[in-house]
Amino acid sequence: MHNTGNPDDHDHIYFFLDNKVFNYYNHTLADGYPKEIQEDFPGVPTHLDAAVECPIGECITDSVLFFKGNDVHVYDITTKTVKTKTWSHLPVCTSATRWLEHYYCFHGHNFTRFNPVSGEVSSGYPKDARRYFMTCPNFGHGGDYKIRKCSEAKIDAITSDDAGKSYIFAGPIYMRLDTHRDGLHAFPITRAWKEVTNGVDAVFYYTNKIYLIKGDQVYIYNTAAHYTLIEGYPKTLKEELGIEGHVDAAFVCPNEHTVHVIQGEKMRAVDLTATPRAVTQVLPMSLIGIDAALCSAEGIKVFKGSQYYNYESPRTLALSRIAPVPQNITKAMIGCEE
Template identity: 55%
Template sequence: MRLLSLPLCLSWVLALCLAAPPHHKEGHSDPHHKEDYAHPDQHGHPDQHAHPEHSHHHDLVRCSGIEFDAITLDEHGVTYFIKDDHLWKGYRGSSEFTNQTFHELHGSIDAAFRMHHKVKPEDHDRVFIFKGDHVWSFYNHTLEDGFPKLINSEFPGIPYELDAAVECPSGECKTDSVLFFKGSHVYHYDLLTHSVKEKYWPAVMNCTSAYRWLERYFCFQGTKFQRFHPVTGHVSEGYPKDVRDYFMKCPDRGHGDKTREALFGRCSGKPFDAFTADDEGKIYAFRGDYFLRLDTKRDGYHYWSITSNWKELHDHINAVFTWDHKMYFIQGDQVYIYKSDVHYTLVEGYPKPVEEELGVKGPVDAAFLCGDSHLVHIIQGKRMLDVDMSETPRKVVKEWPLPFDHVDAAMCGAEGIRVFIGDIYYEYRSPMLLATSRMQPFPHKTRKELLGCDN
């Protein structure tokens, strides 16, 4: 497991609003429809100024209902919402002309996405923008040499005059790929082989723009949006939703709940129930019914319901750790084991009693496992129990006294062990030092030093 040491700050960005006469993509709905999905402020998105938005172009106020031509992140994690020849940076604030940021672009565009292609560093993190039969590539808002190009010369087999595009990294798709949308057709473009598979996804709306954020995929049409699976085209329950409740700050709108934010928000100062990291380095913090991804500093932070990733888990959890490509959740006297893949599938036969699986009677307060070790360290009250995961049946192989009466959470990473008590955490270099140190380390303030909050 790896541990996050950088502060967290959620950074959401809304984009382009174009000043030319309203541009309607052929085959799509009126731009005065509805959209909705994720607020970077109260819900872990970028902390920006909380003013209701008022565009200096009275006919292009996002909250009145606009159909975006494209939505994309850039290499710094800033989200651009693009309409005609204007864009918004973030989900609050006024629009500006697109060519103030992308100088070589003029007029409306068709689609845009941020490339994920680590095998080809010269393309990775570039922002590709499509218009008619041409494509532009930008990095740090600078046009790359050789662009614009014909779309077919950069992406063979992809049609012109696209409606939307979105990246799909390996692990979420089979290989690093791009999904291109035109009408009711979806073109799955494999970046390694340059092969194209044309698909028909009847459940997905004809997307006027598409967007990927933290492994979640969204299709926008008018002011409505859906969340969809990038491989199967399956649309999640409860959609479509209204963009104005999630992707922008609008008066008297939003899916926020001040009570929920006060209890579970990143900067609430409330204790966390558990921390862990999976084998891909995704770092999670759990609090109540919700969790935060702590490895997403560039693209922002947001808290989600636990059931949105691990659908069998309800209510808060006591502890979680990762071992052998699986995530172990301890909830009361039960343990749930999930495969650490993108979709977190519950292993067949679970949940099981903690005592049957780990040789320890539940409940527990915290659990962690360091690096390639096969010892999981389980904390109960003032003691730490070492369980050898390589043995069958599993049992406690060593018991340690602890210098704390109670621990809320703990995790281990490259910088050592962090033990969380209330809004404070302590750092130790090893489990042995945690158990045997007679001097308490310097206390760190969790929400300020780990979560990037103001206090």
């Protein structure tokens, strides 16, 4: 359990065996366990095949999906009620997991991605788990991403959201890092943002939305709804931000309402609260050839080729006549080879 509103459940692991449930925290069995499944999860049957947590926003309420044969028992964590659905089109799951807001049913050595509310199966499934979820001899990763040397790395765009998730774009792929515990994972950009092809020029996050800039187009996606493109988009840079021309990088600092857009030798500040949006400040850039930029509580990282520079603020980035000592992109940052 990770997303439940009850702190007593957070980071607890539940095992189901026959008619019993075991509750572990920090590898220690909680007091009073094992229990009958009905004691903790009334209405849920015994001898289950699989179970997976589904937080509100992805399911209608904070829930757990329990699988038994073709039946799915949706347990509401708050009300402790159960609704049973039959998904005969979905293979019988021997295990299930939630990963990066997607849901996977494992059956044999295959897996199938499904919608946790409707049970709808995504196109292209089932797939072989040995190509994706584990390292097996003679089985490669199912994506097109190839690990490169760090000295050859180049980031096209980078941003992070309010939850601390980082998104790194390089060519036709993006890499997402939720936590260092979960690790860095690479996917085709079109998997999350199907309308954007052949890479992006810049990206920034603002008020639960992610802005992707490609050429003279701005695509805005609602991050709370599996990256749904907002109606009416894409729009031109002129329409959305009041600027024209190629964008090298863009960033918004935490708790601020200004996007800083780097275009060659200029950095333009655009007030995101204004209607229509317009440039409020233009500063000259001493560092040119920038590929990407990220602003956090620790300052600004500016990426250029396989190196990056640390600056304290947007103003020091623009006005510093002497660049900081460059640092190399590391394996921990984007999963490249040393």
